[in-house]
Structure formats: structure tokens, C-alpha cells
Amino acid sequence: MSTTSPSPVSAGATTPTVVTCGADMFADAVAGQAVDVERVDWRPPMPGTEADLAAVATDPRRPDANRRAVEAMLGVTAHLVDVAPASEVLGLEKGQFLHAGPPIEWARTSGPLRGALMGGAALEGLVEDPEDAVALFESGSSVSLEPCHHRSAVGPMAGVVTPSMWMWVLEDRATGKRTYCSLNEGLGKVLRYGAYGPDVLARLRWMGDVLGPLLQAAVRGTEEASDVTGILTQMLQMGDEAHNRNRAGTLMLLRDLSPAMVTSGFESKDVGDALRFVGGNDHFFLNLAMPACKLALDAGRDVPGSTMVVAMARNGTDFGIQVSGTGDQWFTGPAQVADGLFLGDYGPEDANPDIGDSAITETAGIGGFAMATAPAIVRLVGGSVPDALATTRRMHEITLAENPRWSVPVLEFQGTPTGIDVSKVCRTGILPQINTGMAGAVAGVGQVGAGLVTPPAEIFPQALAALAQAVPGRSL
Amino acid sequence: MKDHVELRSGAYADSVTLLQVSRAVQAAPGVVAAQVAMATALNLEVLTGMGFEVPASSPNDMVVALRLDDDADVATALAAVDAALVPTRPSSGDTAQAPPRTTGAALRHGGPGAVVLISVPGASATVEAMDALEAGHDVMIFSDNVPVAEEVALKTYAATRGALVMGPDCGTALLDGVGLGFANAVRPGRIGLVAASGTGCQQLLTLLHHAGETLDGVGVRHALGVGGRDLSSAVGGLATREALRRLDADADVDLVVVVSKPPAPEVAEALAREAEALGTPVELGLLGRGQRDLTTVAEAVLARLGHEAPQWPVHGVDNTGPATGPLLRGLFVGGTLCDESMLMAAEALGPIRSNIPLSADLALAEELIVDDHVMVDFGDDALTQGRAHPMIDPTLRNEQIARAAADPATGVILLDLVLGHGAEPDPAAHLAPAITAARSARPIPVIVSLVGSDLDPQGLAAQRDALVAAGAEVHLSNAAATRRALDLLSRSEGAHQ
Numbered sequence: 001m002s003t004t005s006p007s008p009v010s011a012g013a014t015t016p017t018v019v020t021c022g023a024d025m026f027a028d029a030v031a032g033q034a035v036d037v038e039r040v041d042w043r044p045p046m047p048g049t050e051a052d053l054a055a056v057a058t059d060p061r062r063p064d065a066n067r068r069a070v071e072a073m074l075g076v077t078a079h080l081v082d083v084a085p086a087s088e089v090l091g092l093e094k095g096q097f098l099h100a101g102p103p104i105e106w107a108r109t110s111g112p113l114r115g116a117l118m119g120g121a122a123l124e125g126l127v128e129d130p131e132d133a134v135a136l137f138e139s140g141s142s143v144s145l146e147p148c149h150h151r152s153a154v155g156p157m158a159g160v161v162t163p164s165m166w167m168w169v170l171e172d173r174a175t176g177k178r179t180y181c182s183l184n185e186g187l188g189k190v191l192r193y194g195a196y197g198p199d200v201l202a203r204l205r206w207m208g209d210v211l212g213p214l215l216q217a218a219v220r221g222t223e224e225a226s227d228v229t230g231i232l233t234q235m236l237q238m239g240d241e242a243h244n245r246n247r248a249g250t251l252m253l254l255r256d257l258s259p260a261m262v263t264s265g266f267e268s269k270d271v272g273d274a275l276r277f278v279g280g281n282d283h284f285f286l287n288l289a290m291p292a293c294k295l296a297l298d299a300g301r302d303v304p305g306s307t308m309v310v311a312m313a314r315n316g317t318d319f320g321i322q323v324s325g326t327g328d329q330w331f332t333g334p335a336q337v338a339d340g341l342f343l344g345d346y347g348p349e350d351a352n353p354d355i356g357d358s359a360i361t362e363t364a365g366i367g368g369f370a371m372a373t374a375p376a377i378v379r380l381v382g383g384s385v386p387d388a389l390a391t392t393r394r395m396h397e398i399t400l401a402e403n404p405r406w407s408v409p410v411l412e413f414q415g416t417p418t419g420i421d422v423s424k425v426c427r428t429g430i431l432p433q434i435n436t437g438m439a440g441a442v443a444g445v446g447q448v449g450a451g452l453v454t455p456p457a458e459i460f461p462q463a464l465a466a467l468a469q470a471v472p473g474r475s476l
Numbered sequence: 477m478k479d480h481v482e483l484r485s486g487a488y489a490d491s492v493t494l495l496q497v498s499r500a501v502q503a504a505p506g507v508v509a510a511q512v513a514m515a516t517a518l519n520l521e522v523l524t525g526m527g528f529e530v531p532a533s534s535p536n537d538m539v540v541a542l543r544l545d546d547d548a549d550v551a552t553a554l555a556a557v558d559a560a561l562v563p564t565r566p567s568s569g570d571t572a573q574a575p576p577r578t579t580g581a582a583l584r585h586g587g588p589g590a591v592v593l594i595s596v597p598g599a600s601a602t603v604e605a606m607d608a609l610e611a612g613h614d615v616m617i618f619s620d621n622v623p624v625a626e627e628v629a630l631k632t633y634a635a636t637r638g639a640l641v642m643g644p645d646c647g648t649a650l651l652d653g654v655g656l657g658f659a660n661a662v663r664p665g666r667i668g669l670v671a672a673s674g675t676g677c678q679q680l681l682t683l684l685h686h687a688g689e690t691l692d693g694v695g696v697r698h699a700l701g702v703g704g705r706d707l708s709s710a711v712g713g714l715a716t717r718e719a720l721r722r723l724d725a726d727a728d729v730d731l732v733v734v735v736s737k738p739p740a741p742e743v744a745e746a747l748a749r750e751a752e753a754l755g756t757p758v759e760l761g762l763l764g765r766g767q768r769d770l771t772t773v774a775e776a777v778l779a780r781l782g783h784e785a786p787q788w789p790v791h792g793v794d795n796t797g798p799a800t801g802p803l804l805r806g807l808f809v810g811g812t813l814c815d816e817s818m819l820m821a822a823e824a825l826g827p828i829r830s831n832i833p834l835s836a837d838l839a840l841a842e843e844l845i846v847d848d849h850v851m852v853d854f855g856d857d858a859l860t861q862g863r864a865h866p867m868i869d870p871t872l873r874n875e876q877i878a879r880a881a882a883d884p885a886t887g888v889i890l891l892d893l894v895l896g897h898g899a900e901p902d903p904a905a906h907l908a909p910a911i912t913a914a915r916s917a918r919p920i921p922v923i924v925s926l927v928g929s930d931l932d933p934q935g936l937a938a939q940r941d942a943l944v945a946a947g948a949e950v951h952l953s954n955a956a957a958t959r960r961a962l963d964l965l966s967r968s969e970g971a972h973q
Contacts, residue, residue, distance in 0.1 A: 018656065019582045019613075021604045022595030023492045025868070026618065026657060029897040030593070032933070035654050040582045041575040042596050042604070043488045044514070044536050050599035057606040058629035390574065396584075397577045427603060428577045 049426045049461050052468035056423050059471040061305030069300035069308040069324045070401045070419045073364070076299045078179075078292035080226040081171040083216040085208075087163035089180060090151050094124060098148045100159025100357040101315025102330040106137040106145065110316030112194025112352050115443030116158030117145075119196025123204050124162045130196040149311055149322070152298070153180040154290045154357035157192035157439055158316065165204070166212025170228060170291045177298065179291040183207055183215070186281040188446055193439040194352070195446035210270050211277065214261060221260035226253065228292040231285070233405050236366065236416070241374035242289040243358055243367030244435040244450060249285030254278055290357060293364035300324050300419070307467055308400060309420040312363045312432065312455060316355035316439070319455045323422055323463045325470060331463040333456030338438050340451015341380060352441040354453045359434045365403050365418035368433035368452065369395040373408040373416075377435075380450055391433050392417065398424040398432065422467060425460040477508055480542040480550050481528050487538040488514065489561065490595075492864050494538075497560040504556035506548025511541045512557060518861060580607035588612070593656050594643075595619055598857075601644060602626040609639050616701060617643030618657045620857045624710045627703065631714035640718045645857070646701035647674020647865075648896075650681065657701070658867060660896035661931035663688055665695020667777065668723035668756075670716055672706045672736035675810025675855075676763070676770055678894055678927050679954055680735055683774040683788070685929040686952055691783045697729055698722075704811065707739030707762070713747055724754045732756050733777055737815050738764040765823075765834075769816050769955035788953040792944035796921045796960075799887035799968035804828075804961060805880040806851035806890040807873055809866040810954075813892045813925060814853040817958040824962045825849050831856055845879045852876065867899050874910040881914035887968055888921045888961045889914060892954060895928030895939060904939040908946035915947045922947060923961045925954035 020027040021040035031037045045053055056062060086092040097117055109117070114134075121133035126143070136143055148155045155161055159182075167180040185203060189195040219225070231252045238248035254275065261271050278284050297310045306324035313320055320330040335353035342350070361367035371378065372392035375385045383391075392408060395417035402415030420432055431454035438449040489497070494512050501510035509526060513519040515533035523530050528541040542553050576582035579592055592608035594601050598621030608615035609630065617630075622644035634641045642649050642656075648671065649656040653664055660678055662685040671677030677699050688694035700722065702715035716734065723732045732754070734747070739762050751758035759780060761773030768776070775785040804821055808814035811832065818828050830851040833839045844852050853859075854866035854873045866873050880886050891911075893903055900906065911922050924943055928936045940950050951957035 017586070017590040018654070019579060019586065019590050019592045019608075020595070021579045021582070021592065022619065023490045025492050026593055026595050026898055030654065030656065033654055033897065038582050038586065038590070039575060040579055040604075041577055042490075042600075043577070044597070045600060045603075047534050047536055053600070054602045054623075054626055057603040058626055058633070060629075060633065063610050393574065397581050423603070424578060424580075427600075430577065 043429065046426045046429055046457065046461050049464055052461070052464045053423060053426060055468040055471050056307060056464060059305050061472070062307060065303045065305035065325065066308055066400050066419070066421070069303045069306040073296045073300040073419060074401070074403060075174070076172045076229070076296040078170040078228040078295045079173060080168065080219055080228055080288065082169035083166055083212060083219050084169060085163065085212065086161050086165050086167050089167055089169055090153060090161070092161065092163040094163055095126065095143045096163065097143060097145050098151060098153060098155065098159065098161035099145055099315060100148060100155045100157065100355060101313045102318050102320030102332050103147055104145065104315045104317055106140060108317050110352050110355065111441045111443040111445070112355055112439035113158045113160070113316045115194030115196050116160035116191050118443065119191045119200055120160045120162040122196065123201055124164060147313070148357055149313060151180070152178060154294045154360050155182060155192070156184070156286055156290065156358045157356040157437060158194055159357050160191060164208050166208060166215070168288055168291060170288070170295050172295050172299065175299070177295065179295040179298065181287045181291040183211060184281060184284045184287040187283060190446060193437070193446040194443050196444055211274050214264060214266050214270060214274050215257065217264040217266065218257045218260040221264060222257060226256045228288050229405065232289060232292060232366065235285070236370055236373050236406050237409055239374055239376050241367055241370040241377070241435065243286065243361040244380065244437070245282070245374050245377045246285040246289060247282045249289065250278065250282060253285050253288065286358065289366070290360050293360045293366070296364055297360065302327055304470070307422045309363055309422060312359040312434070313357045314354045314359065316352055319354060319459065321455065321459055321463060323467065326463065326466045329466060331459040331466070333459045336453050336456060338436050338449070338451035338453035340438065340449055342438070342449035343447065346440070346448035350440055350445070350448045351438040354436060355439055356436065358436065362432055362434050363420060365399065365416040366406060368435040370406070370408060370416045371433070371435065372411055383452065394430055395433060397428050398430050422460055422463045426464050429457070431455055431457060478544050478546060479528055480544065480553070481530055482540045483515070483531060483533050484538040484540060485536065488536070489538070492868055495864050495869055497557065500560040501542070501553065501556050504553055506545045507542060507553050507556070508545060509543040511539070513539055515539045518863065578607060579604040580611065583607065583611040583613060591616065591651060591656070593618065598622045598644065602630060605630055605641065606633070609634050609637055609641070612637055612639060614640040615642065616646055616649050616656050617641065617703070618646060619643070620645040621861055624705060627705060628711055628714070631711060635714060635718065640700065640722065641715050642701040643703040645705070646703045648677045648699065649701045650696060650699035652698060655897040658894060658896050658898040659699070660685065660929045661933070662929050663695045663931070664697055665693060666728060666730040667694070667696045668726065668729035668732045669696055669699035670702060670719040670723065670732065670734045671699055672702045672704055672716065672739070673812035674701060675892070675894055675927065676735040676737065676812030676816070677701060678810070678896060679770045679813065680733065680761070680774055682927050682929050682952060683771060684777065686789065687774070687778055687783070687786050690786060691778065694778065694781060694783065697726070704737050707736050707743045707747065709740040709743060713743050716747060717750065720750065720754060720758070724756045729756060731777065731780060732758045733761060733773070734758060735761040735770065735773065736763065737812050738762070763812065763815055763819060765819060769820060771953040771955040788951065788956050790949065790951045790956065791940055792949040795944065795947050796923070796949045796964070797919050799964040800918050800920045801885045801887040802965070802968065803885045803887050804849045804890060804965055805845065805886050805888070807876055807880065808851070808853050808892045809855050809873065810892050810894055810927070811853045811855050813927070813954045814851050816954055817890060818851040820955065820958045821849065821851065821962060824966065831858065844876050845883060847885065867894055867903070870903070870906040874906065877910045877914050881917070881920055886920055888923060888964050890923050890958065890961045892925045892927065893939070893943065895926070895932040895934045895936060897933065899934065901934060903934065904942035908942045911943065911946040911948050921949070921961070921964050923957045924948045924950045925957040926950050926952065927954070
């Protein structure tokens with residue numbers, strides 16, 4: 001065929017190319033004319049979502065709203081500006097407890113969240129014996145539960161924050177906005193996995209008495225505040241996906257803070273203990289990755305018409321998401337049990353459903369979304385290297401953008417898949433892939449394994465319906 | 477006989493593919509009946525009608541329903557299903573790269589200028605089309621059953637992006653020689669078509685192609701479909717305006733022709749004003765009462781280029797005897813061809829009942845063959861819901877041909893058959909037996925407009941010969957075919973008097 005002058009339709013192209021979406025026979029008919037054809041592997045959307053998808057697709061606000069939400073998210077750089085008790089920076093008072101995930105009342109809490117709340121109550125001196133806290137929470141008179149997310153905070157696993165706990169303080173200098181996260185306790189029998197034995201409480205007290213003040217001195221004494229977003233950029237090229245593997249990030253943090261820790265004037269034994277504790281806990285940086293992700297995602301909140309997910313969080317009972325275009329509303333469904341590997345003799349029957357705010361990392365495009373960059377841990381979460389590459393590629397199907405700062409070397413430095421689009425999830429049925437730890441179902445047990453998990457599918461059509469309802473001029 | 481019914485959740489194939497799969501499995505040894513389909517409400521109705529018991533399912537499940545001889549092996553039949561379901565698409569070589577799941581994903585790393593062709597079910601077409609428009613690409617939407625409000629939203633958005641929306645319900649486009657959807661293979665030239673009508677466009681393409689065999693410089697450079705509703709009041713010609721702008725700006729287009737199903741009067745008026753303002757001459761071929769038929773439009777186009785119209789070909793005239801009854805039965809796969817014939821027939825015969833009637837009081841309900849003149853468009857949205865287009869699946873029309881033949885009042889059967897890219901490889905093989913059967917009891921005249929070019933993959937001559945051999949009289953011009961049918965009926969009326 002003649003292609004001497006550009007077609008009015010494929011202006012500028014020398015060879016027309018065609019993308020087909022639908023019946024294969026039309027793609028075949030085009031290919032039969034010696035024209036390049038790219039075929040979309042289209043499948044029906046999640047059942048019952050067609051009308052809402054069309055309403056949201058034709059919402060005139062959506063393209064620009066999503067662009068603004070993504071730009072706002074990608075524009076944030078998180079700096080580590082302080083370490084301070086929750087009572088000071090969050091105004092948390094005695095009896096107030098923050099927890100991971102969407103709102104929940106004591107009666108519906110799962111084992112690990114109960115255990116962490118019981119341990120937290122003992123830590124705050126509300127009860128002598130953690131077991132006595134059950135009655136306290138059942139009465140509900142002098143205690144209250146609130147999601148971390150409602151206070152600009154995030155908490156891994158149970159995510160319990162009490163007033164005396166020391167928090168990382170991250171700031172976006174362009175706006176002065178801040179986010180917060182507690183200090184990471186390490187793995188195994190720890191409060192965030194629902195353990196509340198004497199060792200757990202002793203460690204938490206040391207963190208409050210020694211580690212927190214020391215880190216505060218170090219952060220305040222470090223001239224150049226740590227660029228947490230920048231560390232994330234580097235660690236993603238060093239085999240960390242910043243959810244289940246934070247080894248490089250932890251060591252880079254130590255590199256930034258250790259000089260000021262050493263010169264802080266604290267007793268050298270305390271400094272040594274702190275360095276040993278941080279260096280010995282590969283997950284220490286997780287509690288900085290998470291608030292950095294939240295700080296970025298919070299910048300993308302409340303853009304009318306935007307279909308971008310700004311939070312995914314689990315409380316051990318419910319999995320909830322929040323979406324930019326629907327404000328603070330949570331869309332929730334039952335949290336799923338992760339599929340993966342178990343520690344020791346533990347098995348699937350010992351595991352609690354998915355828990356923690358740490359899925360904020362996936363929401364921001366790392367963690368499970370950056371699995372391809374962390375081949376070292378694919379076995380920990382029960383996968384193979386090709387699975388990891390496929391997972392990251394698959395997440396591009398449900399996201400709005402690629403993060404130009406966070407790239408994956410093995411995928412030709414392609415940016416991480418960023419900004420989960422509720423519409424695309426409903427269209428493809430592809431659910432966000434989350435890397436996670438598994439807590440024991442019984443309060444007090446602690447960690448039982450690690451693996452992969454997805455949100456319950458139904459929360460995405462729920463969110464989509466709310467977005468469709470919010471389209472201006474939509475007749476009901 | 478024994479039935480085997482299974483649900484495959486998570487499996488999906490488009491309705492055309494599944495139709496082919498069902499056909500292939502039906503041909504397997506020991507298989508009495510087979511239906512492989514997505515569990516949509518309509519398909520479930522069909523399956524129930526066939527006597528299958530289908531367990532509770534969702535529309536996203538694939539149903540495999542087999543009726544086998546008693547001694548047939550279920551596993552063998554299922555193997556035939558699996559073999560037929562294996563996709564025939566060529567592999568890209570890089571197995572690690574899964575194919576894109578949305579139009580947006582396919583376009584993310586593609587170059588500029590790609591045209592997007594969408595043929596997913598209508599309820600999902602808008603979403604895919606928006607992906608194309610957001611990425612700045614032109615899109616052709618073959619899908620029908622797209623709400624008109626969504627069409628307006630798409631075209632309004634496209635205008636802000638300078639993109640062209642061909643459709644929804646756009647059957648045909650020809651872009652620089654590349655046919656999309658149902659398009660005839662025609663020799664290139666310097667005419668640009670804008671078509672709010674798929675088969676209307678194909679009729680013009682094939683008439684001009686035929687004329688170009690003997691006349692120099694007659695050929696079509698681009699045919700831009702805009703969708704059958706573009707010139708309605710609701711849509712207001714949004715895509716036609718953009719298509720005219722493109723063709724007017726193309727230095728290789730000397731003459732623009734607009735064809736459309738009957739447009740809204742005020743939109744037609746506005747269009748005529750805009751066409752006059754363009755630098756390139758525009759021939760408006762808008763169907764309607766008192767307007768020219770498509771063949772006359774083609775002749776006007778030739779006249780503008782300084783040519784006399786050729787004799788439009790007809791074959792099998794000897795097959796045709798007098799009308800066998802008073803009533804006309806027009807059974808069409810092409811909506812515009814049906815419209816054109818109906819407008820002509822209404823002038824000669826008076827009111828015509830139709831599923832796409834000229835006025836609401838003439839609408840047909842479920843029953844398609846009634847005691848009156850009838851024109852049916854089997855490609856209309858209502859008859860394609862949950863089913864492939866009649867150009868792909870002739871079952872429904874063939875049933876109605878048999879019903880019309882069985883009616884003693886039937887005087888003439890008027891049919892169309894459309895060739896080209898995208899159409900069945902051998903459509904005459906499905907239609908010819910229906911014609912033979914229709915004429916088996918008495919020699920009902922069967923007049924066919926065969927819309928095709930000699931470059932079409934099916935081979936125009938072979939298709940025509942098969943129809944003539946079955947007893948049909950075959951025209952290239954649908955208007956000529958219609959005139960012939962009306963002439964036969966009027967002579968029979970004369971005979972009655």
C-alpha cells in the first residue's frame with residue numbers, strides 16, 4: 001500500500017500501526033493487510049462494574065485529577081527532621097491508642113492487635129499485667145482506639161502507638177507537612193506482631209528510655225537531615241523492596257546517624273547498644289520507608305475526581321483503602337491470610353489475617369510492586385525470580401505512572417509502578433500484590449511467617465461506586 | 477445421548493472466537509450439540525433453550541455445554557474444546573512480557589500515531605476508548621450498545637484533544653489503504669469518505685471501485701467512519717466535523733463525500749453550511765425521504781470527476797420469475813442498506829414494518845415476519861446484544877429467511893451480503909443453502925445485493941457464482957436490487973388486478 005504522505009489519522013507515522021482491543025478476528029484482518037498490530041488481552045471487568053467504570057472514565061475531571069494527584073505524590077521528598085514521643089508530636093494522651101488499618105472496635109479486633117493493645121496498656125502503666133487490659137478494653141471507658149492514618153501516622157503490623165512511644169518525624173519541606181511512625185522493635189516476639197511478654201515490654205522500655213532520646217539527639221545533631229526518599233531511591237537499587245527487605249536502607253540510615261550518635265554525649269554503652277540494635281535489625285528502616293510513603297501519598301489526597309488509591313491498610317480483621325477522590329472514606333472488606341513460608345512449626349492455621357499499615361509501601365509503588373528489584377527475598381515470600389519480574393510488570397497494569405526516582409535496574413531502570421488506579425483494578429481484576437509478614441492468630445504469639453497477600457477484591461468496586469456517585473451531574 | 481456441562485471461571489474469549497470454537501467442537505466425532513459461551517443472561521437463555529442445565533454462574537464464567545452420543549467419550553470432546561480454545565495469535569517471542577490488559581497499557585510505550593480499534597462488548601467500550609483518547613490517539617469503536625451519553629462524552633473529550641472518534645457502532649474505516657473492521661479492499665485514489673454508516677460506506681467503496689476499473693483516477697484514499705448516531709440531534713455531528721477537517725486538510729484529497737443514515741434535519745443543515753465553507757468540494761449523500769439513494773450519490777461523485785456512470789453489474793437475472801405473493805421481505809445484515817431499501821420501498825409500497833422503522837408506529841416487536849411488507853436490519857443493536865454481528869454469525873437471518881419462505885404471502889425476498897476484510901471467509905457458503913431451501917417449495921424471487929470488490933479476500937466472482945447457482949439474482953448496487961424487487965411486486969399487483 002502507498003504510504004507516501006501521512007494519513008490524516010496516523011499523522012506523522014510512516015507505517016500505520018493498529019492497537020486492537022476486542023475480537024481477535026479484527027486483529028487478524030488488520031494483520032492480514034501486513035500492518036503491525038498490537039493486541040490487548042482484554043477480559044471482562046469485575047462483575048457489575050461496567051456502568052460505574054464508564055461513569056468514572058467519562059468524568060471530565062478525572063484525567064487532570066489523576067495527573068495532579070500523581071504529580072503531587074511524586075513531588076514530595078521526605079526528610080527525617082526529628083524523633084520525639086507520640087505524646088508530644090501527636091498529642092496522644094494516656095488511654096489513647098493508635099492502631100493499624102481502618103477503624104475497629106475492640107470486640108472485632110484480631111489476636112495480634114489485641115496482644116499489642118494489651119502490651120501497650122501495660123507499657124503505659126494502665127494495668128500491671130497485660131492480661132488485665134482485656135477488661136479495660138472491653139469496658140472501653142478510659143481507653144480509645146483510633147487508626148494511625150487519622151493522625152498522619154502509620155504503624156507496621158498491629159501498629160499500636162501509645163503516648164510514651166518515640167516516633168520518627170518526617171517532613172516535606174516544600175509544604176511543612178509531616179508524618180510519623182514508631183521505632184522498629186526487630187523481628188520475632190515483638191509488640192507489633194501481638195507479643196506482650198516481659199521481654200517485649202522490657203525492650204520497649206529501653207527504646208523509650210535510651211534509643212528514642214539517643215536518636216533524637218542524633219537527628220537533631222546531624223546537620224544535613226537524612227533524605228529518606230533519597231535513601232529509598234538507593235536501596236531499591238541495592239536489593240531492597242522496602243517492605244520485607246530493608247537491609248541496605250537500614251545501613252544507609254546508620255551511616256547518616258552514627259556520627260552524631262557517637263558524639264551525642266550519651267554513655268558509650270548506650271551508643272553501642274543502640275548501634276548494635278539498629279544494625280542487627282534488618283527491618284529498622286521499614287519504619288522510615290512507611291511514613292515517607294505516607295507523606296508522598298497524603299500529598300495526593302482529596303483531589304476531586306481522582307481514582308488514585310492513597311492508602312491501603314489492614315487492622316487484622318478488615319482490609320481498607322482510601323481513595324484521593326473520596327476523601328477520608330474507608331472501603332473495607334475481610335483481610336486475607338497471606339500465602340508464604342512459615343517459621344518453625346507454624347502453619348497456615350496459625351496465621352492471622354493480613355495486618356498493618358505497611359501496605360502503604362505498595363500504595364506508593366514499592367514493596368510487592370518493586371518485587372523485581374529484590375530477588376534475594378523472593379523465596380522468603382514463596383516465589384521465584386521470574387515471578388518477581390512478572391509481578392512488578394503486572395502492577396504497571398493497575399497504576400497511573402512510573403516513579404522517575406525509584407527505578408528497577410533489572411527492568412532496564414523502569415520506574416516503579418506508582419499510583420494504584422481503582423478503575424484499572426476493576427477493569428483488569430488484577431489486585432495489588434503486597435509483601436507482608438504474618439502474625440500469629442493468637443494474641444502473644446508474635447511472628448509466624450511471611451508471604452504474599454492481596455486485598456479483598458470487593459473493596460475496589462465499592463470505591464469505584466463511590467467515585468461514580470461523585471461524578472458531577474450524574475443522574476441517579 | 478448424554479449432556480456434559482462445566483463452568484470455567486476466569487476463562488474468557490470473545491463471542492466471535494467462542495462461536496468458532498462451538499462450531500469446531502460440533503464437528504468433533506460423537507458430538508451432537510456443543511455450545512461454548514460466556515455465561516451472559518442471553519447465552520444462558522440459549523443454553524436453556526437447547527435443554528442444557530447450567531449451574532449457578534456469573535457472566536465472567538465460561539460455560540462448556542456438550543451433548544454427546546451415548547458411546548462418545550467426554551474427555552475426547554473436552555480435548556476438542558481445549559484444542560479449539562488455544563489462541564492462534566502469534567507469540568511475541570518474549571514470553572516474560574505478558575500482553576497488555578488494557579488499551580492504556582498497550583499505548584503506554586507505543587509510538588505516536590497508532591490507531592486503536594475497539595470491539596469489546598458495548599458496556600466496556602467507552603472505558604477502553606477513553607484510554608486511547610487520553611493518550612492522544614484516534615479510535616474506532618466497532619462495538620455497539622454504547623449509551624449515547626457516553627458517545628457524546630467521548631466525542632466532546634476528543635475535541636479537546638484533536639482526536640477522532642470513529643463510532644460507536646462504526647463498522648468500517650479505511651485509513652490510507654488499511655481497512656479496519658468490515659472494509660473492502662479497493663484501489664486507492666483521491667476521494668475522501670466520511671461515513672455515519674458502515675455498509676453505506678462499503679456500498680460507495682465498492683461502487684466507486686467498480687467504476688474505477690474502467691475510469692481513470694477514481695478511488696478512495698480514506699474512509700472515516702463516524703458511527704451511525706453521529707448526525708443525530710444528541711451527538712450533533714461532532715465526529716463528522718473532525719473528519720471533514722482532517723480530509724479538508726489533506727492535500728491528497730480532491731473530493732469529500734459524506735454518507736449517512738437519515739440524519740437529524742437541523743444537524744444536516746448545519747453540516748451543509750459547514751461543508752460549503754471548506755476548501756475541498758463536498759458531496760453530501762445523506763439518506764432520507766426524498767433524498768438520493770447511495771448509487772445515485774456514487775453517480776453524482778463520478779459526474780463531479782467528469783465521468784459517466786458505468787452499467788452496474790447484475791447476474792442471475794434468468795433465475796428470477798414473477799413475484800410469488802404480494803409482500804416484500806427484506807432481510808439485511810447492513811443497516812444502511814436496509815434503510816436505503818426501506819426508503820425506496822416505502823415510496824412504492826407504502827408503510828413498511830421494520831425493527832429500524834421510518835416511524836415509530838411501524839416498529840416490529842419480537843415477531844420479525846408479520847403480515848405486511850417487512851425490512852429487518854439484523855445488525856441493529858437490539859438483535860446483536862450478547863450475539864455476534866450477522867456478518868459473522870448468519871444463524872438468525874437464515875432462520876428468518878426460512879420463515880419468510882414458508883409464508884405464502886411472501887412475494888420477493890431481498891437480501892444483502894457484504895464481503896471484505898473482517899467478514900466471514902466464505903459467507904456465500906452459509907447463505908446459498910438458505911436461498912436454495914427458500915426456493916425449494918416455490919420459486920420465490922431472491923434478489924441479493926452483493927457488496928464487494930474483486931480485491932476482497934473472499935473473491936467476488938466466486939461468491940456471486942455461488943449465490944447465482946443457488947437461485948439468486950445478484951446486484952452490486954443495493955438500489956438497483958431494490959428497484960428490481962419493487963418492479964417484480966408491482967407487476968404481480970398488476971397481475972392480480
